[in-house]
Amino acid sequence: MFFQEATPDTSGYMIAGYAVAFIVMALYVASLYIRSRNLTQDMTMLEEMDKPAPPVKVQQPKKSPAKSTGNKSAKPVTKKSRKK
């Protein structure tokens, strides 16, 4: 016992070891989370793109009431008819 040296103070190495272990695990968990989030976003976007497009409604231009004559059989006015 007289020749036994005192226990060395190696607590700094212990702290470094546990810090490394926790940091590496935390980084991996974060990488799993980020990859999962990005893939979910991709999935949502692709599902939107994959949906069949809804039929497009083409709106007929309304005839202005001032130009309407009310006579459906009336022929359109052309240069020929004006000369006559």
Add this chain to the structure above:
Amino acid sequence: MQSKPIALKVLDVLSIIVLGISTYLALVFAPKELVMGDVQRVFYFHIGTAWTALIGFILAAVFSVVYLITKNLKWDRLQVAAIEVSLVFFLITIALGSIWARPAWNTWWTWDPRLTTAAVTELIYIAYFMLRQGIDEPEKRARFGAVYALVGGISAPITFFAIRLFRTIHPVVISGSNAAAQGSFNMTPDMLTTFFFALFTFTVIFIDLFWNRIRLGDLQERVEQLKLKVTM
């Protein structure tokens, strides 16, 4: 992404709890080793991560065999998940070992058989991901990956038995003695309790991360299929 199953949520919480308990046991409950001092406490996490990583590499080799027989890509995803989680755990093992070696052996690194085989194993599996990145076709990538993981799986038992087969300075704390080893110690009952709890902890964490990684692989697969459907 589909919502997490309840069992996985419970496992997530359990992993955090057992990690906290294990840290307490290692830092507070276990007695200080008189020759090396506090740095010996990294031993619990060092062995815990090494144990699960080596089991993971062997599991990946088994999944490779099943993939090569069935040609079902599900087994490829399991193999990738096992290797990725094991790679992270084995990185922690090597880092902790190096930190322990500095005060114990007076060097961060030495080309001892155990350290060399461990470094080779880590590099083999880093190269595995590089190989997969280089192949676009899913079936071809899975086939090459399976063969590679199967051959790479041999490195896991070699790493484990290196300290039992070769003359090395790495201590054999469990069931073994080595005259050349430096840094060996006998475990007290409290140390044994902490040690076995650390093994249990890292097994739980491994299963949890493995399951999460499998789900990520499944999601990746669905996104790939949807991309193909949209572009065609």
